[in-house]
Structure formats: structure tokens, C-alpha cells
Amino acid sequence: MTHVIAQPCINVKDKACVDVCPVDCIHGGDNDPQLYINPNDCIDCTLCVDACPVQAIFAEEDLPAEWKSFADTNRKHYEK
Ligand code: SF4
Ligand code: SF4
DSSP states (O other), X not given: OOEEEOGGGTTTOOOHHHXXXXXXXXXXXXXXXXXXXXXXXXXXXXXXXXXXXXXXEEEGGGOOGGGTTHHHHHHHHTOO
């Protein structure tokens, strides 16, 4: 399992989640529309969920139906 960053992060990108992640698995460059969670490193601690001001982060299995595709969006960021 992993956590996933979904649509609400787009154009927000305040990095509040980065500051609380104990394994430093949240990344994104200046040209990326959002930040992403590395599914290989996330330990599902849920700290980022509460830190996010726009409720953009979900456990993969709890992603709302309209944002299911963000699981792949996050994963693919680390396949480049
Ligand atoms: S759930 Fe924990 S380990 Fe996973 S991205 Fe969020 S803060 Fe990092
Ligand atoms: S805290 Fe939420 S809005 Fe801010 S960068 Fe992280 S996922 Fe995006």
C-alpha cells in the first residue's frame, strides 16, 4: 500500500506534506503541476494526510473514484 497525492494539490504545492514525511518520499519539481509520493518508500504513517491544507492525500485504497488515476500519476513520476 501507499499514500497518493490527488487533484487538490495541483497549483497549491505548498510542501506542508514534505516537512512532516519521516522517510522523505514526497517530491516534485518547479515545473510539475503537483507533488508526488514514491510508492516504494511510503510507510503509510498518515502524517502527511493531516498536514495537507487541501485534503489532497489519501491511502491508495481510499482514493475517491474520480481521482483513482492519481495512483498511476504518482507512481509514474518515479519511473522516469
Ligand atoms: S504517509 Fe507518511 S511516509 Fe507516506 S508520504 Fe505520507 S508522510 Fe510520507
Ligand atoms: S500539503 Fe497537500 S497541497 Fe501541499 S504540497 Fe502536499 S499534497 Fe500538495
